[in-house]
Amino acid sequence: MQETPWALSILSVVEMIFIGLILAAVITVIVLYIVDVNQSTHTIRRNYPVIGRFRYLFEHLGEFFRQYFFAMDREEMPFNRAERSWVYRSAKNVDANIGFGSTRDLSPTGTVLFLNSAFPTLEKDAALPSDVTIGPYCRTPYTTSAVFNISGMSYGALSRPAIQALSAGAAKAGCWLNTGEGGLSPYHLEGGCDIVFQIGTAKYGVRNAEGHLSDDRLRDLAAHEQVRMFEIKLSQGAKPGKGGILPGEKVSAEIAQIRGIAEGHASISPNGHPDIRSVDDLLDMIEHIREITGKPVGFKAVLGDKQWLVDLVGAIKQRGIDRAPDFITLDSCDGGTGAAPQPLMDYVGLPLKESLPWVSDLLTQAGLKGRIRLIASGKLVTPSKVAWALACGADFTVSARGFMFALGCIQAMQCHKNTCPTGVTTHDPKLQRGLVPADKATRVAHYQRNMTYGVGLIAHACGVTEPRKLKRDHVHVVMASGLSAPLSELHPEPVTLIDDEEQPRALTGAQSVKDEVNRERNV
Structure with a gap:
């Protein structure tokens, strides 16, 4: 048709x-x-x-x-959608308020609740976080007010644009950036922020040709004004008893040069420091690095066995308070990492909710709480968790994965590969291209500032003027009965066991500190 x-x-x-x-x-x-x-x-x-x-x-x-x-x-897990959403919105500096009601279940055992005051702190009486000095007996102490800082993430585990964004963002926010164990790269310094140099078990960045600690390299690092402190990493929350793991495909020529290793070969750190096998070795190393650099020196560890810290406190009392570590970074067993064996990540170490109050109490009982600053680390990505850590005795908090979210991380769980879709942990130029340092630096700064603001909201609701005044009396914890109990009853604040005159004197200025130490030694 x-x-x-x-x-x-x-x-x-x-x-x-x-x-x-x-x-x-x-x-x-x-x-x-x-x-x-x-x-x-x-x-x-x-x-x-x-x-x-x-x-x-x-x-x-x-x-x-x-x-x-x-x-x-x-x-x-490890971070739920509500947590990530808060970080994303804070990093973008958009409205983080919610409506209708909280989706948080308040009935599980261990749930943390803050006790609001009938007379909250008024805006006119609210204060920013106070200044805290680390290393009063050093030639160059470090003073900062930042309660929330960037935890150790190596150049190698993270990409070049990620480190550049973190450095610039930290400078804008006024917080410090920890290098991680991979050494100091030009990109850490590029933004002009304060730097904490981490010394891992392989001594990357401060090792000689034989792989041993180099005093010359330490002096070179200390010459950088931005390098404020040195942190000896004993262990990490995600992999206690295991050193750093950087796959060979991520070891570029530049990374190999910075670390002092061979290009293209996997970077596997020892599971412990060969030259630190006791608390006396640790104190000797701390004193040596502090003497060479003139800057505060401390250590990072996840708590498992507790006796060694008791022994450490005893050794400090014998040597003198000026020989103590300037800070302790306490990591949690639920910390993060670029790569780790699952048995270690799932089953080894104690969580921060148990270890932080214990370590704080140990230092308080020994009269060392004002001398050794306590830095808390491990899944502290929201204001409630940072506020809880401060209430438990932390002087500072640090986070790695929180700032990764601020960079654009979507929890793809590809950190140990070279395929991170957001460019944060990959060295593939095509994937790195998506991470623009200038844009992400602003988000890093927003996240840090909004975190500080959020912690302040909790502190002011509890009736104190600034975050570091939060105490255990301000916190309740839900028990198995479904009712809550004061954190101060679960972890009672200890009584200091030494006289006030044995406490470290409040000294100002590097020279006065040095003179005071010399006088005590001469006596």
């Missing part, structure tokens, strides 16, 4: 419309591709143009469908 002219005309119109739609779709995809590749705000879109846009659609739809098909806000 022959088609009529009007039918042919309709078919031609439909065909033309179909072709037009295809052309429009192609042009749209090309335009979106160009826009996505050249924008610097969204890492996923920059690395995965056009396709990456579906992530945001799925995230939006997830708000409506997750209760049927996906995990709820508080169910994911």
Whole structure:
């Protein structure tokens, strides 16, 4: 049957419309591709143009469908959606308020609750975090007010643009950046922030040709004004008893040069310091590095066996208070890392909720709490957790994964590979391209400032003027009965066992500290 002219005309119109739609779709995809590749705000879109846009659609739809098909806000691990969402919004400096009611279940045992005061601190009486001095007996003590800082993340475990963004962001926020055990790179210094140099078991960045600690390298590092402190890493929360692991594909020529190792070969650190086999060895090492550099020296450890810390306190009392570590960074068994064996990550070490009050009490009983500053580390990514750590006795807190979220991390769990989709932990130039340091530095600064503000909100609600005045009396913990009990009853504040005159004197200025130490030694 022959088609009529009007039918042919309709078919031609439909065909033309179909072709037009295809052309429009192609042009749209090309335009979106160009826009996505050249924008610097969204890492996923920059690395995965056009396709990456579906992530945001799925995230939006997830708000409506997750209760049927996906995990709820508080169910994911290691960080749930509610925690990540708060960090993302804080980093972007957008409204982080929520409506209707909290999705947090308040009934599980161990739930932390802060006790609000009937007479909260008024805005006119609220204060910023106070200054705290670390290393009063050093030639160059370090004074800072920042309660929240960037924990150790090596150049190698993290990408170049990630380190650049962290450095610039830390400088904007006024907090410190820990180098991690991979040595000091130009990118750590680039932003102008305060630096804590971490000395790992392999002595990367401060080792000689034989792999031993080099005094000359220490002096070179100390010459950088930005390098404020040195941290000896004994152990890390995610892998106690295991050294750093950097796969060979991530060991570039530059990273190999900074660390002092061979290019392209896996960087496997010893599981302990060969030259630190006792508390006396540790104190000797601390004193040696402090004497060479003139700057505060402490150590990082996750607590397991407790007796060695008791022995350490005893050794300090014998040597003198000026020989004590200037700080202790206490990590939690649920800390993070770029790569670790699962048995260690899942089963070894004590959580911060148990170890932090114990270590704080030990130092208080020995009269060392004002001398040895306590830094808490391990999943402290929201204001409630930082406020809890301060109430338990921490002077400072640090976070690694929180700042990774601020950089754009989506918890893809690809840190140990070279395939991180957001460019944070990969050395693939194509994936790194999505992480624009200037943009992410601003987010890092926003996150740190909003964290400080959030901790202040809790402190002021509890009736104190600033975060470091939070105490255990301000915290309750839900028990198995379903009722809460004061944290001060679960972990009673200890009584100092030495006289006040034995406490470290409040000294100001590096020279006065040095003179005071010399007088005590001469006596």
